[in-house]
Amino acid sequence: MARALGDPTYDAYLRRRLHHAIEVAGSTGARVVLATLPYNRHGERPDGGLLPEDEPTRVTAWNRLLREVAAHHAGVAVLDLGHRITPENRYTDLAGGYLMRTDGLHLAPTACAVGRAPALPAADRAGPAVTDPVRASLVLAPSVV
Helix, strand or coil: CCCCCCCHHHHHHHHHHHHHHHHHHCCCCCCCEEECCCCCCCCECCCCCECHHHCHHHHHHHHHHHHHHHCCCCCCEEECHHHHHCCCCCCCCEECCEECECCCCCECHHHHHHHHCCHHHHHHHCCCCCCCCCCCCCCCCCCCC
16 A cells, blocks of 8 residues: 555654654754755656646645654754745745746755755754764755655
């Protein structure tokens, strides 16, 4: 039986994996910042429909689960990168007058600059700086869940 977001068994599995990733990433005192997913457009199915990982409800469900898990960990911040790249909760190549993606998935250089700006306050909310680069960690959401 295939499992997907929204299936209670699969959601519980993802929660356990996220809790573990946060614990490992922060185990040496590093700040942990989780980034939400933007809406993507990898391509189309043969019938013209969206691929499963591009379904807006799936991205929304993942981002909700990510925030829920983060809320259980003191000092963990959530960078709302998804909203920054796709502010209208749907896929778009442009946001705020900036080119965000050229291929439906990977960030364009201008998107990297736009996405970087909110990362600093989110990292500050995650706790004191860790100056040893070996101890520094950033946990990002996977592009396909």
